[in-house]
Amino acid sequence: AKEKSAIFIIFGGSGDLAHRKLYPALYRLYKAGVLKDHFAVIGTARRPWSDDYFRETVVTSLENLDDDKQKMEEFAKHFFYQSHNVNDSKHYIALKELAAKLDDQFSAGHNRVYYMAIAPRFFGTVAEHINSEGLKTKNGFNRLVIEKPFGRDLASASELNNDLSKAFPEEEIYRIDHYLGKKMIQEIPNIRLKNPKFDKALSGKYVSNIQVTLGESLGVEDRGGYYETSGVLRDMVQNHIMQIIGSIAMDKPDEMTAESIHKVKTDLFSSLKVLDPEEVNRAFVRGQYDTDRLGKQTAYRDEENVDDNSNIETYAAGKIEFDDERWANVPFYVRSGKRMPDKSSRIDIVFNDQASKLGINPNTTVSLLIEPENGHSILVNGIDYQDSNQDLIKFPEDKTYFDDAREAYESLIIDILSGDRIHFTLWDELQSTWKYIDVIREQWDLETPKFPNYLSGTMGPEAADTLLERDGNSWVWDD
Numbered sequence: 001a002k003e004k005s006a007i008f009i010i011f012g013g014s015g016d017l018a019h020r021k022l023y024p025a026l027y028r029l030y031k032a033g034v035l036k037d038h039f040a041v042i043g044t045a046r047r048p049w050s051d052d053y054f055r056e057t058v059v060t061s062l063e064n065l066d067d068d069k070q071k072m073e074e075f076a077k078h079f080f081y082q083s084h085n086v087n088d089s090k091h092y093i094a095l096k097e098l099a100a101k102l103d104d105q106f107s108a109g110h111n112r113v114y115y116m117a118i119a120p121r122f123f124g125t126v127a128e129h130i131n132s133e134g135l136k137t138k139n140g141f142n143r144l145v146i147e148k149p150f151g152r153d154l155a156s157a158s159e160l161n162n163d164l165s166k167a168f169p170e171e172e173i174y175r176i177d178h179y180l181g182k183k184m185i186q187e188i189p190n191i192r193l194k195n196p197k198f199d200k201a202l203s204g205k206y207v208s209n210i211q212v213t214l215g216e217s218l219g220v221e222d223r224g225g226y227y228e229t230s231g232v233l234r235d236m237v238q239n240h241i242m243q244i245i246g247s248i249a250m251d252k253p254d255e256m257t258a259e260s261i262h263k264v265k266t267d268l269f270s271s272l273k274v275l276d277p278e279e280v281n282r283a284f285v286r287g288q289y290d291t292d293r294l295g296k297q298t299a300y301r302d303e304e305n306v307d308d309n310s311n312i313e314t315y316a317a318g319k320i321e322f323d324d325e326r327w328a329n330v331p332f333y334v335r336s337g338k339r340m341p342d343k344s345s346r347i348d349i350v351f352n353d354q355a356s357k358l359g360i361n362p363n364t365t366v367s368l369l370i371e372p373e374n375g376h377s378i379l380v381n382g383i384d385y386q387d388s389n390q391d392l393i394k395f396p397e398d399k400t401y402f403d404d405a406r407e408a409y410e411s412l413i414i415d416i417l418s419g420d421r422i423h424f425t426l427w428d429e430l431q432s433t434w435k436y437i438d439v440i441r442e443q444w445d446l447e448t449p450k451f452p453n454y455l456s457g458t459m460g461p462e463a464a465d466t467l468l469e470r471d472g473n474s475w476v477w478d479d
């Protein structure tokens with residue numbers, strides 16, 4: 001990618017996300033020459049920090065990346081700090097003036113990226129102030145980047161969206177779902193296009209079921225407080241899992257443009273078969289981790305900032321269906337959990353016996369491995385596609401194709417700077433997925449689960465296996 005120019009204003013510039021993800025991603029872009037001379041970053045948060053102190057924290061956040069201290073210092077010279085309280089109009093005027101000054105200094109083309117690395121309850125307020133205090137520039141771009149969670153149910157997401165849309169038109173809003181920044185997910189349309197037989201077979205005629213797993217081996221670590229307000233259904237299923245399903249199950253877009261791709265995705269999500277409340281317990285299973293077999297690991301209820309009697313789920317599995325011609329009667333089994341045996345994110349596609357009409361052996365499975373990122377690859381019947389004797393998956397011809405992929409945030413920031421909205425989520429999509437999730441959440445909140453119900457280091461509660469067995473199916477990834 002060629003050099004881009006912009007002034008970034010990072011709200012929550014002293015926070016965890018900014019230091020763990022954003023500054024390292026910006027630094028990689030700096031090393032790649034995408035960011036060079038014509039950019040500056042304003043970090044803003046409540047604390048009164050000096051530019052120098054801020055730059056030190058930025059350099060510290062890069063320590064694991066390389067040991068080119070000189071390059072890091074050079075990079076950090078583009079960083080400036082402004083202390084700020086989200087409710088104080090005066091501070092936005094100060095931000096505006098600093099941004100204009102830096103724009104002159106770095107010739108940043110009047111482009112602005114407003115990045116919300118701040119608690120979600122401030123998203124609306126900040127967006128409104130950006131608009132009302134006139135931070136937006138006239139002859140460059142203005143792009144608002146929003147982190148998850150985008151609401152906690154349909155009602156709060158709608159309210160947030162209303163607030164945002166008063167200040168920014170939809171086409172200026174970039175809602176991050178960082179799974180859409182991952183190489184394997186981004187390659188799905190290409191994998192479909194270049195493996196025509198596989199693409200043709202991707203329909204209810206030839207597919208028995210599709211499985212999406214986002215497994216983590218870690219527990220909540222130091223984010224127990226956040227997790228208590230969320231749970232895995234909101235944290236992973238509503239957003240990441242749904243978007244992954246969208247990537248694999250959407251119809252072929254007319255063109256590879258954001259508009260065409262979002263159209264087919266929106267259509268798919270609007271055909272989600274929303275459950276009736278009495279169907280929830282048959283279609284969805286929830287779990288919460290206990291200690292492990294040896295009693296060494298901390299059970300969820302004993303984690304810091306977690307209620308001793310917490311009923312928050314750390315695991316969920318379910319069967320999602322669509323009222324859609326292509327996917328009628330195909331179950332999409334999904335699951336995500338903490339403290340599973342490995343970190344592994346994958347899509348498993350199981351073909352049925354009709355697939356033999358296309359020359360595909362009955363019950364063939366194709367697995368797209370998304371994470372860990374250095375292990376991403378495609379398996380056919382559990383064997384690397386290139387080592388397995390088959391003609392279903394032939395692309396990519398070169399195995400190294402997936403190597404050296406840009407890290408998700410790095411890739412998404414390039415898209416933001418280029419005005420490419422393909423890999424971001426649109427409001428229409430979120431509306432449909434929240435509507436789907438709300439029914440499950442409401443039903444679960446009415447009942448007291450028997451938690452904890454799975455040991456750390458296992459594949460989750462047994463009921464998650466039963467869910468598939470009832471249909472005569474089973475999980476492809478099983479420890």
Ligand code: NAD
Nearest residue numbers: 012013014015016017045046085086117118120147148149
């Ligand atoms: P954090 O608590 O580490 O940082 C929050 C930032 O907001 C700090 O810089 C703080 O100074 C600033 N802030 C708080 N109150 C303020 C106020 N009144 N005025 C001005 N600034 C204020 O939080 P985080 O973990 O970095 O998360 C930030 C956002 O990113 C949240 O929306 C979160 O949901 C999202 N997110 C975080 C992660 C992650 O891994 N940390 C992952 C995905 C999404």
